[in-house]
Amino acid sequence: MDQQNKIDIKNIPVHVEVHQPKSSQGGSYAPRDRIYVRAVKGLHQAIRRYMGFVFMALFMLLPWLQYNGHQAILLDITEQKFNIFALTLWPQDFTILAWIFIIAAYALFFITAFYGRVWCGYLCPQSVWTFIFIWFEEKIQGTRNQRMKLDADAWSAGKFAKKAATHLCWVAFSLLTSLIFVGYFTPVGPLFAEFFTLQASFWAVVSVLFFTLCTYGNAGWMREIMCTHICPYARFQSAMFDKDTFTVTYDEKRGENRGPRSRKDKDYKDKGLGDCIDCNLCVQVCPTGIDIRNGLQYECINCGACIDACDDTMTKMGYPTGLISYTTEHSLNGKPTKVLRPKLLGYLLVLITVCAAFAWTLYSRVPFEMNIIRDRGALFRISNDGLIENTYTLSISNKSQYSVSYRLTVNADIALNWIGPQQVTLEGGETRSVPISLVMEPDATTAKALSIHFSVSQADQQQELLQDSTFFTGN
Structure with missing residues (x-):
């Protein structure tokens, strides 16, 4: 056989290592370790906060807008009509709603193929609400280390007061956002007045309390479990990735071997060390608790918190930033990144087509x-x-x-x-x-x-x- 055409055989280990769950006192095991997210500042977190603020403000204000004497956006299920400013959709207009969902799906596919899972990190309601709940924790219970110490301390009046205040803020914010959400489906003004005067209908009260409980449980307790175990998007997102997709990635060639050193140590490379000083800040700021240095993981929501933390450390050490960054596999391997590639262009073409079909459906609709x-x-x-x-x-x-x-x-x-x-x-x-x-x-x-x-x-x-x-x- 020609040696040039010989196919290399890769040995695949057959040994399977079983990881036993961590034991705790009492013989049972915890399904997960609690993640204490460290606060971080930087470009990506500023963008995330501003985007979250804008879209949260829109979410809270839109139901209160009036148009032509009625609520501008009212998705009235009981009357089987959706008012969206000057447009009223009826059950016969299901095609228009279908086009909206198709457009949203292909826009998500396009963004994911280009820039990874940024929807999850910047605009997903689960992430937005989780970061807001963490903000309440920071303001009431203190920094990451202070929260860890508070949980380790024995129960006292001070600990109870901080915990109670935190959960009270969580419940209050969950109730507020649930009322607003239900206000998209029933007139929002009467809903607020009737709910707090105990005159709301049975189904309105049940809906508000149900979404309050879901919000409180998801953003307060489940958090990363929603992203890692429940959300289906985390499971099939890799089907849209390729070697030209921009994702949060650790530059292993530059960072390894990792290890601590002083700022004055300029000869660290002669000692076999890379730029990573193993400070673990990238792990501490991650809302899903992963170590990005272990490679691409489906738990990563591409929020960029580890990038900001690492860039801050690199700046303090006097090293170039970008040890962790939004980059592609081709770029890390020294190859050019192809932005305009068949997969991305295919998603874009389908997106433009369904947008055009949606526009034509609206234009040709007979009222x-x-x-x-x-x-x-x-x-x-x-x-x-x-x-x-x-x-x-x-x-x-x-x-x-x-x-x-x-x-x-x-x-x-x-x-x-x-x-x-x-x-x-x-x-x-x-x-x-x-x-x-x-x-x-x-x-x-x-x-x-x-x-x-x-x-x-x-x-x-x-x-x-x-x-x-x-x-x-x-x-």
Whole structure:
């Protein structure tokens, strides 16, 4: 066999090492060790805080906005209509909601393929609420070391007061955000007033308390468990990664071998040491408690906290920053990073396509609807005047938020006389049944049935909706 074409065989160890759970007093084991997140400042944390503040402010303020005399965003499930400023969506408009979810999914895929799991670290509600809860801990219980000491100390009045104040703030913030969240589905002003005066409906109270409990449990107690064990995104995100994806990565070639040294030690490389001084700050600031120096791990949420902590240490030591950074595998190996690559362009193309389809769906949407119901008692009847008569009920729905006048007409190959109202005015969201009759002369046609076309249009003729039906002649 040609030695140049020989395939190297890689030996795979068959030994499996079993890691036993840590034992604790009493014979049971803890499912996880508590993570005490250390506060850190830096560029990435400033961006994360500002983005979290902006989107949290939007979340809290949007339900209170008014538009045309009603709540600007109200997803009223009981009435089966979603008001989003001037747009009202009904169950028939499910396609629009489907497009919104598809756009969100492909935008997430595109961002992940380009910059890793930054959604999780910067905008995911679980991460945002967790960082807010940690902020309450820092303000009430102190720094990381102070919180660890407080938990290790025996219970006292001071410890109880700090713990109680922390949980009270957690519950209060959970209740506030839950009320606002439920306020997207029911009028938010009356909800607040009725909830605190004990006049809210049963389901409103149950919904608020349920989301309060979920928020308190997720951000206060579960935290990283949601990211590492429950959230499905952590499991399939690697399918979108490649060697050109920017992720939080430790430069092993530059950092190893790690070890402590003084700032004045300029000959550390001669001792076989790399730039990592093994301060463990990257571990202490990580909200999921991983060591980024162990390589890419699915628990990493790409929040950049370890980057800021490491850059601060490198600056103090007088070393170049970037030992931990957003970089690609190709870049670490000295190869050029391909930003515009088939996978990324494919996600972008699909994203643009679904955005265009969403825009076209909105543009072509007719804000009214008509259903035709024939008289079930008889296909036709002979009137007292000897005319052939067919009876219909036109169900007209105004899907807009405004009062609109509609004009009703019919088109056929022969002349048909219309008996009933030909113009109706409906309030926003109103549906009305309009009974009408069509009549013709007995000798107008020899056909047994005629194809006819009902038309409903706005009085200003901006849009028109056509629907086919049949006129039976009795021949």
